[in-house]
Amino acid sequence: MENEMTLSFAAISENEALARMTLTFFVAALDPTLEEISEYKTVISEAVTNAIIHGYEEDRSGIVTVHAALDGREVTVTISDQGGGIENVEEAMQPMYTSKPERERSGMGFTIMESFTDSLSVDSGQEGGTTVTFKKKFSPVQETCSSVG
Amino acid sequence: MAENCRISTTFVEYKESGKRPLNYEPKGGIHMNQITLTSGGIVIVRPAGELDHHTADSIKREVSRLIFGGKASAVIWDLGSLQFMDSAGIGLILGRMRDLGAVEGGTVILNPSPTMKKMFELSGLGSHLLEGTQEDAIKRLGGILHGK
Numbered sequence: 637m638e639n640e641m642t643l644s645f646a647a648i649s650e651n652e653a654l655a656r657m658t659l660t661f662f663v664a665a666l667d668p669t670l671e672e673i674s675e676y677k678t679v680i681s682e683a684v685t686n687a688i689i690h691g692y693e694e695d696r697s698g699i700v701t702v703h704a705a706l707d708g709r710e711v712t713v714t715i716s717d718q719g720g721g722i723e724n725v726e727e728a729m730q731p732m733y734t735s736k737p738e739r740e741r742s743g744m745g746f747t748i749m750e751s752f753t754d755s756l757s758v759d760s761g762q763e764g765g766t767t768v769t770f771k772k773k774f775s776p777v778q779e780t781c782s783s784v785g
Numbered sequence: 786m787a788e789n790c791r792i793s794t795t796f797v798e799y800k801e802s803g804k805r806p807l808n809y810e811p812k813g814g815i816h817m818n819q820i821t822l823t824s825g826g827i828v829i830v831r832p833a834g835e836l837d838h839h840t841a842d843s844i845k846r847e848v849s850r851l852i853f854g855g856k857a858s859a860v861i862w863d864l865g866s867l868q869f870m871d872s873a874g875i876g877l878i879l880g881r882m883r884d885l886g887a888v889e890g891g892t893v894i895l896n897p898s899p900t901m902k903k904m905f906e907l908s909g910l911g912s913h914l915l916e917g918t919q920e921d922a923i924k925r926l927g928g929i930l931h932g933k
Binding site: 652671681739740742744748751 | 835837838839841845869870871872873875876877879880898899900903904907908
């Protein structure tokens with residue numbers, strides 16, 4: 637383990653941007669490509685939004701915790717809440733599935749997260765609390781500047 | 786607090802005959818979302834900064850109001866200035882497509898980033914994507930709206 641961090645914050649939608657920004661700074665030294673960082677931010681945003689909207693039903697007293705660890709060029713991120721839990725994880729991960737159609741959720745959150753990560757696991761149950769863990773490996777830095785002449 | 790939010794929405798409504806916008810007060814600098822209604826009944830939404838669950842609501846309210854008020858029958862989502870979008874953006878666009886369902890309107894998603902493009906394609910919205918100018922998007926909508 638080369639570096640690690642933990643961030644906890646209230647389940648308020650403003651904090652979605654806080655989580656994205658903090659975790660972007662955490663991997664900045666790896667010099668990821670624009671597309672890699674954009675995908676990574678999207679996955680964090682999806683998981684944190686799920687915790688706020690589904691886990692805590694936007695109860696502002698809930699706490700979302702994000703932990704990240706760097707090992708070489710691979711980051712492992714865990715987003716956890718102590719909220720309502722997902723009754724049927726398999727069903728929730730189906731494309732277009734949403735438990736809140738009235739809230740304009742697209743139902744694409746987990747599909748997008750799976751597509752933008754190297755591995756994704758969701759641990760939840762009726763007893764409450766959800767933990768989403770994902771791994772993403774950033775490509776090696778390309779040498780783009782070569783001396784001329 | 787909403788009043789301190791850097792991402793603000795300004796509604797720009799063009800006069801039927803002219804090109805000068807009404808109510809145009811740039812307040813939000815580079816992070817301003819812009820919603821424009823053309824005289825042809827097309828809403829052009831140009832979000833800026835970051836579009837997530839927190840910021841999608843104000844755009845939703847304004848665009849739905851124009852559609853249900855009978856002023857708009859098509860939407861162009863010009864994503865060229867958008868730095869980030871998560872699935873809240875997909876929900877926002879799908880929701881307005883549902884609003885438009887009643888008026889048989891069209892939807893064009895203009896100039897998304899490569900990451901956004903992947904998300905739209907995963908969500909089955911690939912056929913609405915277009916690389917080009919707002920004029921190109923208006924031309925395409927002309928074809929859709931007139932059944933060409």
